[in-house]
Amino acid sequence: xxxxxxxxxxEFYHIFRDRRSLFILFGMPIAQIxxxxxxxxxEINNVDIAILDNSKDATTEEIINKIAASKYFSIKQIVTxxxxxxxxxxxxxxxxxxKFEKDFSKNLIKDHKATIQIITDATDPNTANTITNYxxxxxxxxxxxLNKDINIAYQIIPQTRMVYNPELKSVYMxxxxxxxxxxxxxxxxxTSISITREKELGTxxxxxxxxxxxxxxxxxxxxxxxxxxxxxxxxIVMLSIFIFNMPVQGSLFLLGLESVLFIITSLALGIxxxxxxxxxxxxxxxxxxxxxLPVILLSGFIFPxxxxxxxxxxxxxxxxxxxxxxxxxxxxxxxxxxxFIWKETLILLGMTVFFIALSVKKYKIRxx
Amino acid sequence: xxxxxxxxxxxLTKMFGDFAAVDAISFEVEKGEIFGFLGAxxxxxxxxxxxxIGISNPTSGKATVAGFDVYTQAEDIKKNxxxxxxxxxxxxxxxxxxxxTFFGGIYGLSRKRIKEKSDALIxxxxxxxxxxxxxxxxxxxxxxxxxxSVSLIHNPKIVFLDEPTGGVDPITRRQxxxxxxxxxxxGTTVFVTTHYMDEAEYCDRVSxxxxxxxxxxxxxxxxxxxxxxxxxxxVFLKLARG
Numbered sequence: 153x154x155x156x157x158x159x160x161x162x163e164f165y166h167i168f169r170d171r172r173s174l175f176i177l178f179g180m181p182i183a184q185i186x187x188x189x190x191x192x193x194x195e196i197n198n199v200d201i202a203i204l205d206n207s208k209d210a211t212t213e214e215i216i217n218k219i220a221a222s223k224y225f226s227i228k229q230i231v232t233x234x235x236x237x238x239x240x241x242x243x244x245x246x247x248x249x250x251k252f253e254k255d256f257s258k259n260l261i262k263d264h265k266a267t268i269q270i271i272t273d274a275t276d277p278n279t280a281n282t283i284t285n286y287x288x289x290x291x292x293x294x295x296x297x298l299n300k301d302i303n304i305a306y307q308i309i310p311q312t313r314m315v316y317n318p319e320l321k322s323v324y325m326x327x328x329x330x331x332x333x334x335x336x337x338x339x340x341x342x343t344s345i346s347i348t349r350e351k352e353l354g355t356x357x358x359x360x361x362x363x364x365x366x367x368x369x370x371x372x373x374x375x376x377x378x379x380x381x382x383x384x385x386x387x388i389v390m391l392s393i394f395i396f397n398m399p400v401q402g403s404l405f406l407l408g409l410e411s412v413l414f415i416i417t418s419l420a421l422g423i424x425x426x427x428x429x430x431x432x433x434x435x436x437x438x439x440x441x442x443x444x445l446p447v448i449l450l451s452g453f454i455f456p457x458x459x460x461x462x463x464x465x466x467x468x469x470x471x472x473x474x475x476x477x478x479x480x481x482x483x484x485x486x487x488x489x490x491x492f493i494w495k496e497t498l499i500l501l502g503m504t505v506f507f508i509a510l511s512v513k514k515y516k517i518r519x520x
Numbered sequence: 521x522x523x524x525x526x527x528x529x530x531x532l533t534k535m536f537g538d539f540a541a542v543d544a545i546s547f548e549v550e551k552g553e554i555f556g557f558l559g560a561x562x563x564x565x566x567x568x569x570x571x572x573i574g575i576s577n578p579t580s581g582k583a584t585v586a587g588f589d590v591y592t593q594a595e596d597i598k599k600n601x602x603x604x605x606x607x608x609x610x611x612x613x614x615x616x617x618x619x620x621t622f623f624g625g626i627y628g629l630s631r632k633r634i635k636e637k638s639d640a641l642i643x644x645x646x647x648x649x650x651x652x653x654x655x656x657x658x659x660x661x662x663x664x665x666x667x668x669s670v671s672l673i674h675n676p677k678i679v680f681l682d683e684p685t686g687g688v689d690p691i692t693r694r695q696x697x698x699x700x701x702x703x704x705x706x707g708t709t710v711f712v713t714t715h716y717m718d719e720a721e722y723c724d725r726v727s728x729x730x731x732x733x734x735x736x737x738x739x740x741x742x743x744x745x746x747x748x749x750x751x752x753x754x755v756f757l758k759l760a761r762g
Contacts, residue, residue, distance in 0.1 A: 158626065161622075162611070162614065162618070165611075166613055170613065353612075354607030355611065357575070358603060360575050361573050361603040362598060362623075362626045363626070
């Protein structure tokens, strides 16, 4: 046991004396969570739009005022000629142009029908979509006001209610994803690098010739990272609660346990990577390409799994991060207990056992 | 089995596929002896040594190290040997003292014993002024000497040195061999591989490996007589060229 403590102490010296790893360990989580929380968002705010009003009557003015009053849009430019629309987009600031037809008010009264054309810059399709939806919503709202006193015979009124994230805050979606990425990065990449570093330096050989058993060496290398990853998880949860007001509906204790499970899954992956790579460079490349990319693209963090093509959906099942994100969302947003996520937990546990078994086997082969 | 033989090897073989990296070698090493293990690059020296220190399993043959069997008692062997590899293998980002403490610790020395050892060692190597400096900042020669001392920290019966003086200046090499003599005088058996034929002259006995086989094994003097050569270098060239 005493040997072990000495070993772990040594490992902490390595970590705390290397600025680069310190930065990855503690700078990265904070930077990522703030970045995702503040900068990267699906919501739109103060999007610049332009107006081409061919009618210039009371109704169009009212609509334009309503749009200008919303916090989503700011009217950047008034266009007077149809031909100018292209050049407005080309400049790039304006993301949408609203075009009112001629005699808007008159048509509305006479034909009970008038049209607005919403032209959006679809180089960024997500934003274009969102803008269209928001404008539609404003128009519908206005229409309801117009028809206030009129009773239409058959009316279907949809009442939508968004549960678990009523304000559709994107930070609620990013926090579980970022937490997953960071735990994966710290646990898998950092351990695989630190193990291959010993291989590269030749110290691994010395350790293997010493009375320390190979599994003691590995566990000794891994324990500091378990500890640091737990601290990271706590920091991320605190940041999300106190800065982004992210709720944690479920039990913090369960959240902690599940996080530890996922940390161990990632560590097992890290050990596996270190057994198949000879240099720190390789270990880092495999970690980044083999772990980070799937986590970002296929885990459901950013792109919903249900809208992926079938083969990708199948691949997403074998990505541990997917299950952890499901678990995190369930605990943090839905506030459910283990009885609803035991299946996902079991899958993660199974994967962990599998990765550990595989790396033990690989490790032995290497010693032959 | 005589107790004065600390290494006994008989027909030891390591196959990689069809290729015999080590081809049925046999030899014995006496207690307190400095045994030179020579051979060109790729002759199988390192592979043979790895089998003896318990990190590679032999394909066939018999071997005991410090009285323990390499197949079944590798863990006991590890407690009784020291090892210094080709690559400098202390931690650059740990201080001299931290390195000594760490390696003392993994060999299970008590804290008190580590303290004593560490003080004695630092004094002996005249490293008092740099004891709290990172090892990475020391010159290579100092590092090698420190590395050797660290491999002896648990008073092993045998110390295995894999090309310990590679890339070191002649003066440091000289000092290094003085340390090897001192260890041998204190009863530690030294098993050393080297490229430098002048170093071979310092050994009590040398073996020369060619293509996985031991082609010659005797004292340097007798080998020179046998091959009618003036220096070990000539002996080696005659053997290696076949």
